Amino acid sequence: MITRAFDRSAMSWSYEMHLQPMLSATDIEGLPFGSVFGSVPAHTVSKRHAHQDGEMFIVLAGKAVVVLGEEERVLGPGEVVHLSPFGFHEIRNDFDEPFDIVSVFWEHIPSAVAVLEKSPPRDQLAERSLVFCPPPTPNGGLHLGHLAGPYVRADMLARALRSMGREARYVTGTDDHQSYVAAAARLRGTTPAEVATAEGDAIVATLRSAGVTIDRLTRPAGDPGHAARIRELLDKVAASPAAKEEERATAYCPTCALSLHQAFARGRCAHCDAASDGEICEACGRPNEARELSAAHCRICGTEAVTRTERALWLDLDAYAAELREYLRLAHTPPDLLTLVERLLDEGLPAYRLGRTTEWGVDLGDGQALDAWADLALTFLDAARTESEQNGPARIALFLGYDNSFYYAVLLPVLAFAAGLADHLPAAFVTNQFLHLGDEKFSTSRGHAVWADDALAAAGPDAVRLALLREAPEGRVTRITAERAGQLTEDPLYRAAHAWLDGFAASAGEDGAVVPGTGAWTDVHREFYRYLNLATRQLDGLLLPESFSARSYVDQLESFVSRCAEFRAAEQALRATPSLAEEARTSLALEYLAAKVFAALAWPVTPGLAQRVWEWLGLPGEPVREADWTFLPSGTRCAAPAPAAASGHA
Structure with missing residues (x-):
């Protein structure tokens, strides 16, 4: 017993x-x-x-x-x-x-x-989604490293959701009130407003050139109602018992008469010893105060930092530690992000300064403006709240770079708790690391960059998107060489898709082709049709925010094109055999169906090519991703030329 x-x-x-x-x-x-x-x-x-x-x-x-x-x-x-x-x-x-x-x-x-x-995966998708991306700082143009992070990947998800009949809205903007904008203005001898407007316009134009469809665009510097809305939210935060005015030592440059914070401060991280600006270390993702940096100095003139006492509104983040732990337990939080936040929580969260001694930003009086990152978080909450009021509740997925982890996974939720806006927080975070050019990070200041506008002009948006999604820095740093960046149209999927699609023209007459109805089926036909549906479900699974992977999606899409090309090659003998005319009809109907499936599956990755294929097949609107694929109607006429040859750029 x-x-x-x-x-x-x-x-x-x-x-x-x-x-x-x-x-x-x-x-x-x-x-x-x-x-x-x-x-x-x-x-x-x-x-x-x-x-x-x-x-x-x-x-x-x-x-x-x-x-x-x-x-x-x-x-x-x-x-x-x-x-x-x-x-x-x-x-x-x-x-x-x-x-x-x-x-x-x-x-x-x-x-x-x-x-x-x-x-199936698509049953787990919300009927309404908001796909948020951190607004880029308008202090310079976008390079491929910027695009490879959240921007194209988030657009990929939003397009895929819309193609499955879900409502998905893409929300981003420009981070106009960042200290980096004010620092750039000082270095250029102009005003922060002029920098934010000019560079912000260029950034928005670049995103749209890359096929990024923006549904809500936040531009604080040009929004006359922004300051009032943000001050209203800040008043709610200030009413929290965790917020109070305090005098604390602050880094200061006596030469420039500048309170040093964020972009104005430079030194080395006290935690990992990497080069760091004030308030955040991009290398380890941990917050700091500028005065805590070793070898802290003024970025404008290089003077060694001193300290002085400044009075400002501070928020005790640790007062909301329990709520933050519970929120992150319920939200989807990737392991790299969760590891950082849990370590910070275990060590005790620092207090965060909400008012900065600066003239740039939402004016708080007494020579202070709202901290740029607090402004960014409250702008996020304001946009999410407005979207909910105007269009109804939605599930929020937030794409972000790992270097912004503290601000989006700690500061944003705590401000939401303090302001009573926790219902508008992300349900899922989707992070990325960095794309390097060769062995080093993209760097605007060192000229170590491939500018997005140049790449888009040379290769077209589809080739740029495909290359960046293939090399997406998901969970790790990835690299692209200067040579590869100059040959984006040589991507194997790009070339294979064009070769397969061009093959339709070879079998069509001068007036195009007519899609036949199905006839007799072989075992090969049955299994190819099964494959079209199973491949779609597999790719659907990579579009859940919780399991999102652009890299894996591109790999499987490349495999899909290879499988379709092999199907055509293997079926050529059957199509040329007179006694198998009924089977030949099914074979051709299946291949045209495969083109329809490709258009829908490729739409999130290469929208230009996908749209041309869709229209070539005589289908209306934008590509639709069916749960179970229906054949093109018998007699559908596909006009010449073949879709891949319809334009110089895909």
Whole structure:
């Protein structure tokens, strides 16, 4: 006889609860399940997670809320609940006693696979989405490193969502009130407003040239109502018990008579020793105060920084640590971002200065303006709130560079908590690292850059987008060589797609081609049609914000084109055999269907080429991504020339 007893002293901490092994196949040969005793302490929540196993909780003692997906049930002693494979679940113990259970779990792969088949990726997408991108700083033009980060990737997601019948709006702007704009104005001998307007106009034009469709554009310096709206939100923040006026030591340049912060300060990070500006280190993502930098000096004149006392409004970020942890637990937060924020939370969040001694920005009186990053966060919340009021609630996905992690994953949520706007925070963060040119970061000051406008003029937006999505710095630094940047139209997918599409012209007459209806099917035809639908579902899975990957999407799209080209090559003999005329009709109908599928799947990546293919097939509007692909109507006329040859640039 084998026995086990519930023993709190024998428990270890896992899944954010106490667990103790019970019985498994290592104890009893052939036992088809595993089991553990578990206990969730009072007023805590277990880790939200999913797995391929089926699972059953048997409640021994206590009460708690068991959550499975969107369902919640309060369970008590003697009750049992079944949790299906891949269902995200957690235990929320809001009560004063521990919640003790037995968990029995087993693996049944057919059940797990059936759950996945019943829940295709697109069913998990919200009906309305807001896709936010950090507004670029208008102190210079955009290079390929900028575009490779959030901007083209976010547009890829927004286009894909729209092609699936979801409403998706792309929101970005220009970060006009950044200290980098004021610093650039000083160095150029002009005004910050002139820099923000001229450079901001150029940035917006570049984004649109790259095929980025912007639905809401925030331009604070040119918006007469911006300051009033932001001050209204700031008043709510200032009313928080965590906000108060304080006098603190501040870095200062006596030569320029400048309060040194952000772009005006330069030195080395006290945490990682990398070169850093004030308030944030791009290398390690950690916040600082300019006076904490080693070898701190004025960026304008090079004078070594001194300190002086300044009075300003400060916000105690650590006062909202518990709310921040809970928010990040529920939102999708990538591992690199979560690692940084959890480390900062464990160390204790610093206080953040909301007012800066500067003339540029939202005026707060007494020679101060709102901190540029606080302005940016409140602008985000103002835009999200306005979108909700005008168009209804939406799920927000925020694309951002890892170097901005602190501002978007800490400062933004805390300001939202303080202002009572937590409902307008991102539900998912999608991060990126840096794209390097060769072995070094793109650098405007050193001229180590390939300018986006030059690349777009030389290769066209499709080739630029494809190259940047293929090399997207997702989860790691990626690199593009100067030679590769000069040969963007040589991308293997770019060339293969054009070669395959040009092949349609070879089989068409002078007036184009007529799409046949299907006839007799072979096993090859059946499996190719199955492939078109399965490939679409696989690519759909890469478009969930939680699993978004531009790099993987491009790789699979390239494989799709290769598969279509192989299908054509293998079917040539069949199409030339008179006795197989009925099978030949199906073969051709399937290939034209593949062109339709390609147009929809390629639309997020190469919208110019995709649109031309769609129109060449006689289809109206923009490409539509069907869940189950329907054939082109028999008799559809595809006018010459073939789509890839219709324009010099894809």
